[in-house]
Amino acid sequence: MTITVHHLNNSRSQRILWLLEELSVDYELVSYQRDPQTNLAPPELKQAHPLGKSPIIEDDGRSTSESGAIIEYLCARHGGNSWVPDSGSPEWIDHLEWMQFGESSFFIPVMMKLMAGRLGDAAAPIMPRIEEQLEAHVMFAEEAISEDLHFVGSDWTAADVMMSFPAEIAMMHGFSSRAPKLARFVAAIHDRPAWKRARERSGPYFMW
Amino acid sequence: MTITVHHLNNSRSQRILWLLEELSVDYELVSYQRDPQTNLAPPELKQAHPLGKSPIIEDDGRSTSESGAIIEYLCARHGGNSWVPDSGSPEWIDHLEWMQFGESSFFIPVMMKLMAGRLGDAAAPIMPRIEEQLEAHVMFAEEAISEDLHFVGSDWTAADVMMSFPAEIAMMHGFSSRAPKLARFVAAIHDRPAWKRARERSGPYFMW
Numbered sequence: 001m002t003i004t005v006h007h008l009n010n011s012r013s014q015r016i017l018w019l020l021e022e023l024s025v026d027y028e029l030v031s032y033q034r035d036p037q038t039n040l041a042p043p044e045l046k047q048a049h050p051l052g053k054s055p056i057i058e059d060d061g062r063s064t065s066e067s068g069a070i071i072e073y074l075c076a077r078h079g080g081n082s083w084v085p086d087s088g089s090p091e092w093i094d095h096l097e098w099m100q101f102g103e104s105s106f107f108i109p110v111m112m113k114l115m116a117g118r119l120g121d122a123a124a125p126i127m128p129r130i131e132e133q134l135e136a137h138v139m140f141a142e143e144a145i146s147e148d149l150h151f152v153g154s155d156w157t158a159a160d161v162m163m164s165f166p167a168e169i170a171m172m173h174g175f176s177s178r179a180p181k182l183a184r185f186v187a188a189i190h191d192r193p194a195w196k197r198a199r200e201r202s203g204p205y206f207m208w
Numbered sequence: 209m210t211i212t213v214h215h216l217n218n219s220r221s222q223r224i225l226w227l228l229e230e231l232s233v234d235y236e237l238v239s240y241q242r243d244p245q246t247n248l249a250p251p252e253l254k255q256a257h258p259l260g261k262s263p264i265i266e267d268d269g270r271s272t273s274e275s276g277a278i279i280e281y282l283c284a285r286h287g288g289n290s291w292v293p294d295s296g297s298p299e300w301i302d303h304l305e306w307m308q309f310g311e312s313s314f315f316i317p318v319m320m321k322l323m324a325g326r327l328g329d330a331a332a333p334i335m336p337r338i339e340e341q342l343e344a345h346v347m348f349a350e351e352a353i354s355e356d357l358h359f360v361g362s363d364w365t366a367a368d369v370m371m372s373f374p375a376e377i378a379m380m381h382g383f384s385s386r387a388p389k390l391a392r393f394v395a396a397i398h399d400r401p402a403w404k405r406a407r408e409r410s411g412p413y414f415m416w
Contacts, residue, residue, distance in 0.1 A: 050348055053313065062301070066313065069304035076296065088284065093270070096277035103312035105261065105274065111316050112323055115334055122330035126323055140258055 001060060003027040003078075007202060008041050008054035009034055012067050012103075012165045014198065014205050016055045019071060019161050021194035025078045027057075029201060067165075068099045071158050083158045094152045098159035106141070106166045109133035113173075138170045142179040149185045164189050172206060209268060211235040211286075215410060216249050216262035217242055220275050220311075220373045222406065222413050224263045227279060227369050229402035233286045235265075237409060275373075276307045279366050291366045302360040306367035314349070314374045317341035321381075346378045350387040357393045372397050380414060 005027050007013045020027045032045050046052040049065050056065050064070050075083045085091035112130045116123035151159040167182045176183040213235050215221045228235045240253050254260040257273050264273050272278055283291045293299035320338045324331035359367040375390045384391040
């Protein structure tokens, strides 16, 4: 059965398409476009999920939301066992941490900066703290990624899929010279044939 | 070997103490107090984790951060198998979703409201959107929790541990009448002997 992916342009959903291509899983793409004025997801997404969030996948009669849950699910159910370390191994603990960090800790300062940006000068009292937190989170990931550009062990894992979006966000916030490993990580991902196939199907993705 | 928990007062770390008590695991508490002026974590926490975050646990020679990772780790390593559904079961997918939702999706509007609150009237242009998002996330959890007050299946699981903090936050934001199931969920948790033991060791916790 084909998986359906509810995909929002320029969003965290892009990495789900990349993973599906890596796993050679058939999928049908239902595309949504951000509102050009507000940059928010369109209301139609609420038909796929009450919170109007993307990504959502439908498989085997049920919908699943939350990037981390979707990535774990796809690896377990669709031939991605090698993308998740064995339960109980030291790498498995690293994997658990990055699967959470990539959506929880990291996105607090990113979303704060986005919202504060809408307030312009009015956000000045909180901006230094937001900038400091964003930098701290990017540099924490930069310190942690290995010289051979993986977050867990020495090969591609689900943690790298999860962290691809935070790393891309770091590049868009101008961290390429201060976070050179993350910059090379993003370049290595975008050079993968599976990523290119996903990009071809989904259309434009930020600056890439 | 005893587990060390780096615990910040009035924080998401409280649920880790609750879980440790439920699993009857020995732990040593290292307590940190928020700055009374800024409400931020004290700089000492950076000695436990580069980002100065809590909770952190130390076990078997390594530190682990991120609430979701710590909860999964404790269940797998310290006798909490019954707190996590079998891999591959439908409940397991629910579990994956709530383990992510409870720290990623839910906390964006919560943290936004906290930061915007510091700006006072200057935050007026973004406050309606933040309030609407907070309400949507609380009501999504209210709809999802079962009549017998569990997020996954019909008994206590790691998802309930994860969601305890978001449910408490919802109560503190005044949702008790609009989210009566979440209110009863919080009351049921606080009535558990294990939760009371954790509360006794940790000291005051918000209004409880």
